[in-house]
Each structure stands twice: as C-alpha cells, then as structure tokens.
Amino acid sequence: MRSVDSGSMSADTSAEAAPPLAALSHWAGESVSLLGSLAVLLAAIVRRTLRRDFDRSELLRNLYRMGIKSVPIVTVTALFTGGIMVIQAAPIVQRYGAYGLLGWGAGFGTLREIAPLLTALMINGRVGANNTAELGTMAVTEQIDALRALAINPVGFLVAPRFLSIVITLFLSTIFSDALALFGAAYAGWGFLGVEPGVFYRGLTTGLLGFGDVAHGLAKSIVFGVVIGLSSCHFGLSTRGGAPGVGRSVNSTVVVSAAGIFVLDYLLSFALT
Amino acid sequence: MIRLEGVSKAFDRPVLAEVDLSVPERCLFGLIGPGASGKSLLLRMITGLMRPDRGKVTVGGQDVLAMGDMQVHEFRKGIGMLFQNNALFDFMTVAENIAFPLRRLFDLPELEIAERVAERLARVDLPGFEARLPGGLSGGQKKRVGVARATVTRAPIILYDEPAAGLDPVTSQKIFDLLRAEQRAANATVIMVSSDLDRLLTVTDRVGMMLGGRLIFEGTTGEAQNSSDPRVHQFVHGTVDGPL
Numbered sequence: 001m002r003s004v005d006s007g008s009m010s011a012d013t014s015a016e017a018a019p020p021l022a023a024l025s026h027w028a029g030e031s032v033s034l035l036g037s038l039a040v041l042l043a044a045i046v047r048r049t050l051r052r053d054f055d056r057s058e059l060l061r062n063l064y065r066m067g068i069k070s071v072p073i074v075t076v077t078a079l080f081t082g083g084i085m086v087i088q089a090a091p092i093v094q095r096y097g098a099y100g101l102l103g104w105g106a107g108f109g110t111l112r113e114i115a116p117l118l119t120a121l122m123i124n125g126r127v128g129a130n131n132t133a134e135l136g137t138m139a140v141t142e143q144i145d146a147l148r149a150l151a152i153n154p155v156g157f158l159v160a161p162r163f164l165s166i167v168i169t170l171f172l173s174t175i176f177s178d179a180l181a182l183f184g185a186a187y188a189g190w191g192f193l194g195v196e197p198g199v200f201y202r203g204l205t206t207g208l209l210g211f212g213d214v215a216h217g218l219a220k221s222i223v224f225g226v227v228i229g230l231s232s233c234h235f236g237l238s239t240r241g242g243a244p245g246v247g248r249s250v251n252s253t254v255v256v257s258a259a260g261i262f263v264l265d266y267l268l269s270f271a272l273t
Numbered sequence: 274m275i276r277l278e279g280v281s282k283a284f285d286r287p288v289l290a291e292v293d294l295s296v297p298e299r300c301l302f303g304l305i306g307p308g309a310s311g312k313s314l315l316l317r318m319i320t321g322l323m324r325p326d327r328g329k330v331t332v333g334g335q336d337v338l339a340m341g342d343m344q345v346h347e348f349r350k351g352i353g354m355l356f357q358n359n360a361l362f363d364f365m366t367v368a369e370n371i372a373f374p375l376r377r378l379f380d381l382p383e384l385e386i387a388e389r390v391a392e393r394l395a396r397v398d399l400p401g402f403e404a405r406l407p408g409g410l411s412g413g414q415k416k417r418v419g420v421a422r423a424t425v426t427r428a429p430i431i432l433y434d435e436p437a438a439g440l441d442p443v444t445s446q447k448i449f450d451l452l453r454a455e456q457r458a459a460n461a462t463v464i465m466v467s468s469d470l471d472r473l474l475t476v477t478d479r480v481g482m483m484l485g486g487r488l489i490f491e492g493t494t495g496e497a498q499n500s501s502d503p504r505v506h507q508f509v510h511g512t513v514d515g516p517l
Contacts, residue, residue, distance in 0.1 A: 146360035150349060150377060
C-alpha cells in the first residue's frame with residue numbers, strides 16, 4: 001500500500017512540475033529568440049548608420065516629434081523629481097543640520113540615477129510606445145510592404161532614423177532633465193528647508209560632485225535610449241493581427257523596455273562605479 | 274511575360290502548390306478564387322516580396338529569385354502595386370504619397386514630379402487633393418490615390434490587390450473602368466486580384482482561378498464564364514449549389 005501511495009505521490013508531483021518547467025523552457029526560448037532578433041536589428045541599424053545610408057529628412061522629422069514635443073513632459077518630470085529628492089532628504093538634513101550638503105545629496109542621486117532613469121521611463125511611455133504603435137500600424141496596413149515593393153529598405157527609411165532620434169532625444173533630454181531637476185531641488189530646498197539657492201549651488205560645486213557623476217548618468221541615458229529604440233522598432237515591425245496586434249506590441253515595448261532599463265541600470269551602476 | 278513555374282509555399286500548412294501561370298505582355302489578367310486561396314501571395318511572389326519554397330518566378334525573362342539588391346532595385350522600378358489596404362503612408366500628404374516612388378526611384382526635377390502628381394490626381398478625379406492627409410479621405414478616395422501612386426511611374430507591370438474592396442457598386446465600377454483605361458493607355462501588363470467578379474470580368478482579357486493554393490483554371494474571360502469545370506462555373510456565376 002505504501003509503495004503504491006508513494007508511487008502515486010511521485011507521479012502527481014512530476015505531473016504538477018512539468019507545466020512550470022515547460023513554461024520556463026518556453027520563456028527562456030522566447031527570451032533568447034527576442035535577444036537574437038534585437039541583435040540582428042541593431043546590427044542592421046549600425047551598418048546603415050556607419051554607411052550614412054538612412055533618411056536624413058525622417059531623422060529630422062522624428063527628432064522634432066520625439067525630442068521637441070517631449071520637452072513639456074520632461075520639464076514637469078524633472079522639476080518635480082528635484083523637489084521630491086529634497087523632500088525625502090529634508091528630515092535627515094534637518095536632524096543633523098547638514099544644510100550645506102543638500103546640494104551634494106540631491107545632485108548625487110539626481111545626476112547619477114534619478115534623472116536618467118525617470119527621463120528614460122517617461123520617454124519610453126511617450127516616444128517608445130508611440131513609435132511601436134506607428135510602426136505596428138504601418139506593418140498591419142501593408143505600408144512596410146509598400147516600401148519594400150518600391151525597393152526601399154525599411155531599416156534605412158524608417159527604423160534607423162527613429163532609433164537614432166530616440167537615442168539622441170533621450171541623451172539631450174537627460175542633460176535638460178539634470179539641469180531642471182537641480183533647479184527644482186534648489187528651489188524646493190529654499191521653500192521647504194530655507195536653504196538659499198547659493199548654498200545649494202556651493203554644495204554641488206565644492207568638489208564632492210564631479211563631471212564623472214554627470215557622465216555616469218549620461219552614459220546610462222545612451223544605453224537606455226538604445227533599449228527603447230531597439231525594442232520599440234522591433235515590436236512595431238513584428239506586429240501581426242490588426243488593431244489588437246498593435247495593442248499587444250505597444251504593451252510588449254513598454255514592459256520589455258522598462259524591464260531592460262532597470263536590469264541594465266543595475267548592471268551599469270556596478271560597471272561604471 | 275510573367276511566368277510562374279511549379280511555385281509552392283507552405284507556412285504551417287501548404288498555401289501554394291505547384292502553381293504554373295503565364296501572363297502575356299499587355300494583358301489584363303484577373304486572378305479570382307475564394308478567400309485564402311493564395312491570390313495575394315502570388316502577387317507578392319511576383320514582386321519578390323516573398324520567396325517560394327520551390328519553383329521559379331520570371332518577369333520579362335528575369336529570374337526574380339536570383340536577383341541581387343541592385344537588380345531588385347531596378348526590377349521594382351518597373352512594377353507598380355496597389356495593396357489591399359491601399360498602404361498609403363499616413364504621415365505623408367496625398368501629393369507626397371504619389372510623388373514618393375518618383376522621388377525615391379528616379380532622378381527627376383521637382384517641377385516634373387509636381388506635374389506628374391497633378392496629372393495623376395486629375396486622372397483619378399481628385400484634383401486639388403494634394404495637401405490632404407490619407408486619414409481624411411473616404412475609402413474610394415484612398416483607393417484612387419493608391420491607383421495614382423501605383424501608376425505614377427508608368428511602370429510596364431502593375432499589380433492590383435482587391436482594388437475595389439469595401440467600395441459601393443458605383444465607385445467599384447468607376448475604379449475598374451479607370452484601371453482598364455489606364456492599362457490600355459500605358460500598354461501595361463496588369464494582374465488584378467478581386468472578389469468583385471461581376472465587375473472584374475467586364476474588364477479582364479484572361480482569368481485564372483485559385484482554389485486551395487492551386488491554379489485550377491486559366492483561360493480567357495469568355496472561357497471562364499462558360500467553363501465546364503463545376504468549381505469554376507459555380508464561383509464565376511455565384512451559385513449556392515455546387516462543389517465549393
């Protein structure tokens with residue numbers, strides 16, 4: 001009796017274990033396939049970019065749509081981010097009377113981490129999702145095929161200009177965001193803690209912070225831009241299945257890009273320190 | 274001459290099986306058949322947008338499957354195509370859409386491009402629509418802009434995929450008449466896929482019928498209408514009773 005029970009237990013356990021294993025194996029396979037597709041697309045973009053074989057008017061059009069039109073949302077995000085940094089630091093600063101270190105504290109976190117990260121997430125939501133929706137709609141309405149039928153390579157005409165626009169937009173937006181976040185932090189410090197902007201500024205410039213801290217955040221912004229540009233173009237081009245397919249692609253872009261940004265942020269924080 | 278020999282293609286199941294088809298020069302050829310019978314796929318294979326698993330595709334004596342990038346570029350200059358969904362570029366105006374193949378494939382002065390665009394718009398009865406965006410056009414207007422773009426390069430081969438899909442009968446007939454007149458004016462070789470048989474058969478010289486990925490009939494329009502093959506007869510005459 002015992003051996004029968006034990007046998008049935010073992011069989012049940014393996015039956016329950018099989019689906020998660022299969023799911024894990026499927027997920028691993030999908031992930032490897034996705035990374036492979038992204039690598040192939042990146043190689044095609046790099047090749048076209050190095051040969052300057054991409055559409056410059058599309059690059060300019062996309063820089064305007066993606067970059068200039070993102071200024072309002074980046075401004076709001078950056079100003080409030082700076083303010084939030086000060087509000088979070090306020091109890092410690094007040095307890096220890098470390099008002100002179102407020103600029104360093106806010107600047108360190110903002111320049112190296114918060115500004116590049118939050119700007120990337122905002123650009124991912126606004127530009128990445130929009131880019132996927134546009135390319136996805138073009139794919140399901142045969143516009144991509146129409147380009148191919150005219151012997152026009154979609155990578156040179158559509159993908160490379162959009163990819164470059166996203167990387168450039170995020171890089172410049174992060175510089176803009178750094179400046180605005182510090183501005184927001186300085187005036188939040190003045191409003192909440194009574195720290196004069198001049199004191200805040202000296203905290204930023206007395207040597208505790210250097211160009212390396214700015215470069216650290218900007219290097220991250222380039223990597224984040226590559227992640228958003230690649231995934232938004234890949235999921236857009238591979239869209240199938242009409243309007244629901246476009247929705248699924250946009251969802252995939254936002255999720256995969258955000259996950260990629262966090263994972264690479266973690267790795268880069270080690271690598272660049 | 275467009276020739277397909279033993280063309281086969283399978284995805285998760287066979288979608289084209291040993292298709293042999295010849296379309297003579299300056300012929301308006303209608304490709305008919307039920308949905309998912311492989312008609313649109315054949316058009317894509319002729320343009321080289323999709324490669325068959327087996328078989329040969331030659332256009333004007335050139336092997337489409339053996340072409341390199343430069344040859345494909347030159348080859349596609351000679352083909353105009355209207356897609357089922359029109360495939361107008363949403364972010365371009367009507368004039369930019371029509372001018373697009375001229376700007377990309379040919380080295381023409383802007384003045385000539387503007388003249389050709391205006392002439393095409395007049396031909397499809399849409400003068401003054403240059404600055405409109407595709408999103409603001411009706412289905413019939415989009416279709417006509419698609420026709421203008423497909424014919425603006427004066428290509429010797431033009432492929433139309435469902436040129437009247439979703440249009441009312443009057444607009445459909447106007448579109449078919451326009452396509453026939455365009456074909457005659459340009460002496461082009463035209464392949465037209467359409468489910469609107471009543472109107473399609475009024476303009477075609479020859480007809481081919483696809484069924485389950487096979488070409489089951491090829492002949493003149495009159496032969497199609499009088500075919501003794503019960504499948505062709507039923508499809509062409511639209512009767513309910515029959516093998517389909």
